Amino acid sequence: MKTKSSFVKTLGMEIALFTGIFLFLYGQIWLSALVIVIAVGGVFLLRKGTFLSQVSQTAEKNKTFFISFTVFLLLLFPFLFMNNIYIIHIITLSFIYAIAILGLNFQIGSLGIVNFSQGALFGLGAYTSALLATKLGLNFWITLPAGIIVAGIFGFILGLPSLKTKEYHLSLVTIAFAYVSYLLILNMKWTGGPDGIVGIPKPRLLGLSLARPLAIGSITIPGVMLYYFLVLLFLLIAIIIALRLHNSWVGLTWNAIRDDEIASRCYGINLTTYKLLCFIIGSMFAGASGVLYAHFAGFFSTESMAFSIGLLMVCMVILGGMDNIWGGLIGAILLVVIPEKFRAFQDFRLLFYGIILVVMLLFRPQGLFPNKTRKHSGIGE
Amino acid sequence: MLTLFIQLKNSIMLGCQYSLIAIGFTLFFGMLNVVVFCHGGFYIFAAFAATALITAFRFSSSPFFLSIVTLLLLFTAMSITGALGVLVERTTIRPFRRSPSVIPILSTIGVGTIIEQLLKLFYPQGSNPQVFPEVIRYGKIVFGAFFLTRSEIIIIGITGIIFILMYFFINKTKIGLQVVAISQDWEAAGMMGINLDRMVSITFFLGAALAAVAGFMNGIYYTVFRYDMGSIAGIKGFSAAVVGGLGSVFGAVLGGFLMAFVETFSAAYIPGGSAIRDVFSFLVVLLFLIFRPSGILGERKAEKV
Numbered sequence: 001m002k003t004k005s006s007f008v009k010t011l012g013m014e015i016a017l018f019t020g021i022f023l024f025l026y027g028q029i030w031l032s033a034l035v036i037v038i039a040v041g042g043v044f045l046l047r048k049g050t051f052l053s054q055v056s057q058t059a060e061k062n063k064t065f066f067i068s069f070t071v072f073l074l075l076l077f078p079f080l081f082m083n084n085i086y087i088i089h090i091i092t093l094s095f096i097y098a099i100a101i102l103g104l105n106f107q108i109g110s111l112g113i114v115n116f117s118q119g120a121l122f123g124l125g126a127y128t129s130a131l132l133a134t135k136l137g138l139n140f141w142i143t144l145p146a147g148i149i150v151a152g153i154f155g156f157i158l159g160l161p162s163l164k165t166k167e168y169h170l171s172l173v174t175i176a177f178a179y180v181s182y183l184l185i186l187n188m189k190w191t192g193g194p195d196g197i198v199g200i201p202k203p204r205l206l207g208l209s210l211a212r213p214l215a216i217g218s219i220t221i222p223g224v225m226l227y228y229f230l231v232l233l234f235l236l237i238a239i240i241i242a243l244r245l246h247n248s249w250v251g252l253t254w255n256a257i258r259d260d261e262i263a264s265r266c267y268g269i270n271l272t273t274y275k276l277l278c279f280i281i282g283s284m285f286a287g288a289s290g291v292l293y294a295h296f297a298g299f300f301s302t303e304s305m306a307f308s309i310g311l312l313m314v315c316m317v318i319l320g321g322m323d324n325i326w327g328g329l330i331g332a333i334l335l336v337v338i339p340e341k342f343r344a345f346q347d348f349r350l351l352f353y354g355i356i357l358v359v360m361l362l363f364r365p366q367g368l369f370p371n372k373t374r375k376h377s378g379i380g381e
Numbered sequence: 382m383l384t385l386f387i388q389l390k391n392s393i394m395l396g397c398q399y400s401l402i403a404i405g406f407t408l409f410f411g412m413l414n415v416v417v418f419c420h421g422g423f424y425i426f427a428a429f430a431a432t433a434l435i436t437a438f439r440f441s442s443s444p445f446f447l448s449i450v451t452l453l454l455l456f457t458a459m460s461i462t463g464a465l466g467v468l469v470e471r472t473t474i475r476p477f478r479r480s481p482s483v484i485p486i487l488s489t490i491g492v493g494t495i496i497e498q499l500l501k502l503f504y505p506q507g508s509n510p511q512v513f514p515e516v517i518r519y520g521k522i523v524f525g526a527f528f529l530t531r532s533e534i535i536i537i538g539i540t541g542i543i544f545i546l547m548y549f550f551i552n553k554t555k556i557g558l559q560v561v562a563i564s565q566d567w568e569a570a571g572m573m574g575i576n577l578d579r580m581v582s583i584t585f586f587l588g589a590a591l592a593a594v595a596g597f598m599n600g601i602y603y604t605v606f607r608y609d610m611g612s613i614a615g616i617k618g619f620s621a622a623v624v625g626g627l628g629s630v631f632g633a634v635l636g637g638f639l640m641a642f643v644e645t646f647s648a649a650y651i652p653g654g655s656a657i658r659d660v661f662s663f664l665v666v667l668l669f670l671i672f673r674p675s676g677i678l679g680e681r682k683a684e685k686v
Contacts (some may be wrong), residue, residue: 114486165670167482168416171669172623175616176663187656307612311490318487347502354494358473361488365480 013058014066015292018073022080022145024341025087036338043260074232078225085224092228094336095235096292101366102242102325103285108314109323110251111278112258114171116310117158117178118286123305124181125151125287126294128204129272130197131190133263133295140295147235147291148284154181155283159276166261178307186302196301200294231292242325245281315353318360320368327369384649386527393638394533394602394667397540401595402618402635403625404547405588407633408666410622411564412584415474415485419493420592421615423462425608427593428513429500430601432456435514451516455539455597459590465496466589467582475581493612502606510607513600516643532601543594551630560584564628592618613659615643626679635677640665 024035081087100122107115129147132138138146146334161173185191192198202223213220245251253274256264265271294300312335320331335356402424409417434454473488501507520531551557559580563570571577595614600606617640625636638663647661669676 014509068503096522112481112483114483161667161671166439166676168486168627169623169670169674171416171486172616172619176620178667179613179616180660180663183657183660187653311494314487316492348493348498351498351502354491356496357491358488358495361484361491362473362476365484 011069013064013072018077025081025091025337040118065211070311071236075229078228082222085222086223088224088228090337090340092224092231092296093293093331093340094333095228095231096289096296097313097316097336098329098332099235099238099292099318100286100289100313101328102238103282103289104240104313105317105323105325105328106245106254106278106282108317109321109328110246110254110258111275113151113174113278114163114314115174115279115282116171116307116314117174117181117348118282118313119305119307119309119311120178121151121154121158121283121286122290122293122313123185123300123302124154125290126286126300126304127185127191127197127290129291129299130200130294134197140201144203144288144291148287148300151287152280152284152291155279155281155286156276158283159279160276162279163272174310175307178310182302182306184187185305192301194302196299196303197294198299200298200300202227202298203230203295227296234288234292238288239325239329242285246323246325250274250277312353319356321366324369330368383526388645388649390529390533394536394641395645396638396641397536398595398605398614398637399617399621401540401543401591401598402614403621403633403637405592406622407625407628407630408560408584408588409582411477411628412560412581413474415477415482415489416627417469417474418486418535418619419469419490419496420579420588420618421492421611421613422496423466423589423592423611424596424599424618425606425611426465426496426500427458427462427596428606429504429507429511429608430461430593431455431597431600432511432513433504435516442679454516456595459593460599462593462596463586466585466592469589470581470585475578484548489624493615497608497611504608507608508607513604513606515604517601519592536598536602539594539598543591547599547630548598548649554580571618617662622663622676624666624669624676627675629676629678632676632678637686639677 019098020035020038023031077091078088100118102338104115104118107113107118125147128150129140129143132143132146133140158174158177162170186194213222252263253269256267256269257271257274261271263303293304297304316331316335317328318331320329320334321327335353339346339352345352402420402490405420405423406416409420410414427680431454434457469489469492473492474485475486477484517532517535521528522531522534549557551561559570559575560583562573563577563580595618596606599610599614618637621636621640622633623636624639625632625634643665644658644662648655648658651661
């Protein structure tokens with residue numbers, strides 16, 4: 001009986017959530033503002049954290065159902081916006097960022113290293129793929145792994161100083177890396193310099209180009225929507241990898257290093273391996289996200305990998321919740337979608353990010369969806 | 382030979398600014414073990430505050446070498462910025478004293494963004510480059526082919542005086558000795574009856590005021606500034622403090638001049654270097670971080686569990 005009521009609760013919660021998101025995306029600005037006010041009011045009136053933790057607890061109870069239903073709704077979602085491609089565009093963009101955030105969450109959340117260079121690695125992946133595609137005319141399915149590998153190599157290089165430096169010094173290393181890569185790409189000839197790279201082709205999948213709309217019977221599916229499904233696929237793969245890592249021995253080791261580096265070294269953990277692994281994997285996520293972004297936008301310049309992008313990504317992790325995969329995803333989606341919806345206030349965007357960062361740290365440092373304490377009965381679990 | 386002298390002069394001008402910013406970083410770090418990433422925000426805020434004051438009171442440049450009015454202006458800008466520093470410490474650093482180091486890094490970066498964006502959005506025409514009004518009338522002293530302008534002499538003079546005052550403040554005054562005591566041992570200093578919170582406020586006032594001097598100098602030397610110059614200046618200042626050794630005031634001065642030399646000379650002597658001069662200075666920082674993380678003058682600390 002109890003499971004049945006919680007089942008209904010999950011279903012109701014999910015429908016309410018998606019209705020809210022739908023109204024937010026579809027409505028005029030005033031309706032979107034109303035949805036935000038109701039959501040924020042709901043969170044704060046119901047005793048700050050308890051409401052959100054109840055939400056995540058309910059979701060936890062019917063995990064399989066919750067996840068499969070969410071995926072189902074996400075597949076269905078773009079069909080609601082057939083007449084408004086711009087909205088599909090925004091959601092796709094937020095999913096692309098979410099992939100990079102999953103990678104960054106390993107570093108900030110699991111290992112406790114504030115990495116400001118995720119934006120730069122995102123750009124390095126994007127540039128690799130875009131240059132290979134435009135200069136050599138290579139296929140997306142070759143440039144994608146190339147972008148991921150190049151980002152991974154740079155992640156390895158970035159990780160090397162992390163073995164000798166800590167905390168503030170390490171953050172300075174990542175800041176320096178972000179500036180150096182930005183300046184070098186901006187000032188080199190063969191990367192297009194300040195003009196960026198134009199005309200990055202859309203990928204082809206099973207002989208079907210994502211640039212042109214697809215007609216099935218009387219329905220035509222716009223190209224953006226096809227790209228949405230592609231990104232959704234990659235996001236799901238990224239989530240699965242992230243979850244597996246988080247719940248494995250590796251994730252546990254990262255947390256041990258974060259909590260006490262020296263104690264974990266005494267315990268016999270190889271710090272070199274695990275720190276480098278964290279940087280490499282996080283960077284590969286950023287690379288994948290960058291490649292998807294470049295081919296989605298068709299244009300890439302250094303503006304999309306500036307220091308502020310790295311800062312934005314850090315904000316997304318903090319907003320969602322450190323060391324919580326679902327939280328990071330929600331942070332990415334909120335921080336891309338909300339400013340796009342309020343485009344009239346475009347200039348206030350960075351101010352908004354700064355205020356969110358400070359307010360979250362002051363009043364809810366654990367993020368919207370805090371990390372739960374690990375439950376481990378043994379190694380094998 | 383002449384170009385060498387001119388480059389040397391340029392790097393000293395830049396070095397004065399970097400070391401003033403770096404001193405702030407080093408003071409804050411020594412006391413609280415936090416790196417205040419919004420320090421560059423104080424620097425650029427001071428430039429805006431001084432410009433606003435000059436426009437509001439219609440100061441004109443005086444024919445004298447260095448007038449009382451200019452000094453008064455500098456002190457006012459320093460006090461306003463110092464007050465901002467104290468405010469920032471109260472609101473966004475004090476609550477996180479016992480948090481892991483991740484939290485103050487993020488909160489101060491957030492505050493830096495807020496300061497920058499507020500200047501951009503709410504200062505009249507804030508998003509455009511601003512012209513710093515002429516407070517020191519142009520004039521120069523010629524030594525053959527080499528010359529020093531009046532504002533350059535004033536910048537070097539003020540920086541020199543500040544360094545000497547800092548030396549006496551830290552080594553001779555009661556407050557300065559208390560600051561040193563706190564940075565050596567926070568808890569023991571508290572037990573000796575030093576008012577910790579008050580000292581922290583004083584340190585933030587002082588650090589932010591020094592950043593204000595740097596911002597003011599940037600104004601009178603380069604005459605054009607923009608809201609987003611703060612973050613890069615802050616990062617350079619932090620790099621200088623790290624190169625010199627975080628926690629050491631003299632190290633910060635050395636680091637500031639070293640960073641300025643690397644930047645100016647790589648721009649001047651490496652072909653195509655002027656666009657990517659920051660790359661060279663960051664490479665120096667990276668080398669220091671890898672091979673000597675404690676900096677030129679920093680102490681090596683044993684790690685404790």
